[in-house]
Amino acid sequence: MHIPDGFLNVATVATTYAVSAGGVGNAVRIANKKLGEKQVPLMGVMAAFIFAAQMLNFPIAGGTSGHLTGAALASILLGPWASVLIMTCVLIAQSLIFQDGGLLALGANILNMGIIASFSSYYVYRLIMSLMGNNKRNMLIGSFAGAWIATVLSASAAAVELAVSGVSPLHLVLPAMAGVHALIGIGEGLITGAVLGAVLAARADLLQLKPI
Amino acid sequence: MKSKWWLIGLLVCLVLASLAPLASSSPDGLERVAEDKGFIDMAQAAPFQVIADYVFPGIQNETLATILAGLTGTLILFAFVYLLSWVLVYRKRSGRSEA
Numbered sequence: 001m002h003i004p005d006g007f008l009n010v011a012t013v014a015t016t017y018a019v020s021a022g023g024v025g026n027a028v029r030i031a032n033k034k035l036g037e038k039q040v041p042l043m044g045v046m047a048a049f050i051f052a053a054q055m056l057n058f059p060i061a062g063g064t065s066g067h068l069t070g071a072a073l074a075s076i077l078l079g080p081w082a083s084v085l086i087m088t089c090v091l092i093a094q095s096l097i098f099q100d101g102g103l104l105a106l107g108a109n110i111l112n113m114g115i116i117a118s119f120s121s122y123y124v125y126r127l128i129m130s131l132m133g134n135n136k137r138n139m140l141i142g143s144f145a146g147a148w149i150a151t152v153l154s155a156s157a158a159a160v161e162l163a164v165s166g167v168s169p170l171h172l173v174l175p176a177m178a179g180v181h182a183l184i185g186i187g188e189g190l191i192t193g194a195v196l197g198a199v200l201a202a203r204a205d206l207l208q209l210k211p212i
Numbered sequence: 213m214k215s216k217w218w219l220i221g222l223l224v225c226l227v228l229a230s231l232a233p234l235a236s237s238s239p240d241g242l243e244r245v246a247e248d249k250g251f252i253d254m255a256q257a258a259p260f261q262v263i264a265d266y267v268f269p270g271i272q273n274e275t276l277a278t279i280l281a282g283l284t285g286t287l288i289l290f291a292f293v294y295l296l297s298w299v300l301v302y303r304k305r306s307g308r309s310e311a
Contacts, residue, residue: 001240001241001242002242003242004255004256005255005256005258006254006255006256007246007251007254007255028300031297031300032300032303035297035300035301036301037301039297039301040294040297040298040301041217041218041221041294042218042221043293043294043296043297044218044222044289044290044291044293044294044297045218045221045222045225045290046293047289047290047292047293048221048222048225048226048286048287048289048290048293049221049224049225049228050289051225051229051285051286051289052225052226052228052229052232052282052285052286053228055229055232055235055266055282055285056228056231056232056234056235057235057236057237057238057240058235058236059236059238062244063238063239063244064238064239064240064241064244065235065236065237065238065239065240066240066241067235067240085293085296085297086293089289089292089293089296090289093285093288093289093292094285096262097262097263097285097288098262098263098264098265098266098281098285099257099258099261099262099263099264099265100265100266102256102258103258103259155241155242158242159245162251167251167254168249168250168251172249173245173249176245176248176249177241177242177245180241180244180245181241184241202217203217
C-alpha cells in the first residue's frame, strides 16, 4: 500500500511528514538509549527480510495481490520503536532507489506502515499475551491478530489521508481499502506467525531480548 | 558457529529475494482501490529512476534483472540498518564513558 506521489495534497504531505519526523526522531533517541549489542545483527537481518518479503506479492481474490508489510514481525521481535526505525529505512530505500512509494508521500507511508502498524500490532500482541497467558500457542494467535489489525489500520489510515486530500470520498475509499486489506492481512498474519514460530524453534532466546 | 546465526538469516533473505520473479504481478490493494475508484491516473512518476519497479537497469533478461534488484536491495538494507544500529549502540557507549 505504498502511496505514490500525486495522491496526497500539500497539507496532508506536510502533516504526515511532521508526524513521522517526530516519531522517527523519538525512535532514534529510544534506540540510542536501549539498543543492545546483541540486537544489532537482528536489526539488519530484519530489515533485509522485510525488504525481500515485500517483493513477494501473493495473489488474493479478484485479480489483486498483497505482500507482507513486516511491521508486526519486527515489533513483536524487537519492539515497536525498533520496528519504526527498520520500517523507515526500508521505506526510504524503496522510495529513493526502487521508486516504490512517492518521495512526497514518504511521510504518510512511514506513518501508516511504520508507526501505526508497529504500535498497533505490538500492543494487540501484548494484550492477547497478557489476557490469555504467555505460551507458544497464544504467541501465534497474538501475532496473527496483531498483524491483521495492523494491516487493516494502516490501510484505513491511508484511506483517511486520501480522503482528506480530496482524492476520493471517505465513505467509498475507507471501506474499499479496509476491505481489501482485511484479506491481505490474513496473509500478513499467517506469515508473521510462521516466521515467529520458526524463530522460536531455532533461536528462542531472540524472543527474550528486551523490546525497544 | 552459534554467533554467526545472522549470516544464515541473511542467506535466507537473499534466497527469498531471488524468488521475486515468481511474485504475483496483479495490482496491490491500494492500486486496485485506485483503479476501482478512478484515481489511479493521478499517480505521478518519480522525478528520477535508480532501480525503478525492482528491475535492475541495463539487463535484457527481466527475470535476472528482478533477482539482481532484489539481491541489491536486501544487501543494502542489511548493511545500512546494521550500521545504523551499530552506531546507535556505539554512540551510547562513548556518551556513557564521557559522563
